[in-house]
Amino acid sequence: MHISKSSCRIFFISLCGLFTAGTIPVAYAFDAFKPLPLTPIIPKDNPQSAPKVDLGKQLYFDPRLSVNGAVSCNTCHNLMAGGDDGRAVSVGAVGKAGTRSAPTLWNVSYETVYFWDGRAKSLEAAIKEHLLDQTVMAMPDAATLTNRFNSIPGYKREFDYVFDGPSGVSLDNTAKALASYIRTLSTRDSAFDRYLQGDKDAISASAEKGFQDFIATGCAACHFWVNMAGPVPGLAFKMGEGFYELFPNWLGSKYDEQYHLTDDLGRYAFDKNPKHKHLFRVPTLRNIAMTAPYFHNGSVKTLEQAVRVMAKTQIKRNLTDQQVNDIVAYLKTLSGQFPPQLMPRLPPAPGQSVYK
């Protein structure tokens, strides 16, 4: 995989320059933020359908996707909450802890690369990696998953119907159904979205000042566009895959050691490209107030401190307490409306244990 990092960086630098110079017209700054489009990009080889989404929803909440029934997707990406698990790092089915914090899955379909290092180019690929990852679902292989779900009559029927059976159950189709469901997970109509759409009373004076600071200090250079996570190829900008940034961008602050910021080599650990040391996917800020603790390692427990650390390490700014409070007030306006969800019924394996 190759990412056109140079174009990202050039884009970053221009935006950053514009924003930090404080020369951009307000209209332009507003143009850098958009409500979520009605639909994310749907891959041609996995079109949405209601039965597929229903199947994906069942699978999402079904712990039988893990080797021993200990965890479901929802364990670490809790949709009844902010779409994460509120833990620094998650612990998978067999008790092994990961090294990076589980991100929210709300609005994740408006991104184009997955994992903190962007190593998966599709939701489907990311899901398959999760299923077979021994620190996550810990399935030993695709055959175990296929055999298990074929043994559950309701699932076999649904898979065969959705994927035009008779061998509908497969690792690929499991990932496709899950991805289809996850693509429905959007939180629209945040206070900030209403503000963008002209309702100037939708956010407080402090949040409005925070939004101005967010632009003026340079936060918006990375956290912009529909998901406050940089441009989305296909939906607007023609760019490389994902939108990456060094973290820390400016080394040497006290935070490096305090929060172990340099321990994780980021994308380099995946592709061994020396230019990718400490490079991470820019994460969404939607619902950020609901997903503490913060950063790839979950090392920072409060949003206030996360704002301070980001300002210092990414744009070399010391914010005043007032600026921090205002920016946090702004970030809290990014919590959207969570669509009501009916709990799925998980098809039983009548009279049978599915575990070894």
Place this chain on the structure above:
Amino acid sequence: MHISKSSCRIFFISLCGLFTAGTIPVAYAFDAFKPLPLTPIIPKDNPQSAPKVDLGKQLYFDPRLSVNGAVSCNTCHNLMAGGDDGRAVSVGAVGKAGTRSAPTLWNVSYETVYFWDGRAKSLEAAIKEHLLDQTVMAMPDAATLTNRFNSIPGYKREFDYVFDGPSGVSLDNTAKALASYIRTLSTRDSAFDRYLQGDKDAISASAEKGFQDFIATGCAACHFWVNMAGPVPGLAFKMGEGFYELFPNWLGSKYDEQYHLTDDLGRYAFDKNPKHKHLFRVPTLRNIAMTAPYFHNGSVKTLEQAVRVMAKTQIKRNLTDQQVNDIVAYLKTLSGQFPPQLMPRLPPAPGQSVYK
């Protein structure tokens, strides 16, 4: 705690005698089974209310009830499935496994003692024990729970409203809200319930034969009344607390060793009463086809084998394969209608991690 075991035993023996002798009129046998009453017994000190049930539902699905956010009530008692976790034994928040299999919580409110050994006399007491049990939620103490939920504004508001604040958050009130929600969990209108109510086509010929075998062989001596778990004091019979039985009742079968049936000392381990060695609460059979694996230790993986083992160890009968198949067909008619459940939204702690 003292249970009036003698009355249970006498009752058991008379019923068993009636049933196994095959002398009871069909009408009497039918009278031993009832659809669930419209409401379970509601304790005077914890009346039901809609806001309390809503709060309890949020708590039920909230992993913040566990010390580190690893598990919620629903992890081991999965209401999207049969109300259990399908595992032999569950693993709690800090990775410790229990020694007894998590029972279903569907219809649990129609019982009067809780845990396999009946050591809790109320749902509230059982819940409090779970919260502080280091193999389950692993909360270090009540103060940790109270402080945590007081730090979550939405929860503090709800607790104060439901329990007439200003100090609504407490271990006791957490248990009360959870118990109120759990008391709403009934699965009515199973095929067998419809059969009991006169719809003779509601179950198959094999299931009907299985029901007759279930009575004639003596299974119904313990598994009868509204929850197929023995009498319910207060709802009908005036008896002691719960309905217990020795397991194994008849020692010496090959199953003792194969399924480690004698390892667990049952109620004796709780009260050290020598008469209570291997004494267990009779579990409900409602939705039994959805809660494999079986028995207090989860050692038997299929319902067929569970029926064989029960017949041999409890009533000293060797069933034919046909009898086993018919009884299993009958047991499958006990799966009820699961009421649709909207997922709760879990109140956020904006910008704060609640974990140490």
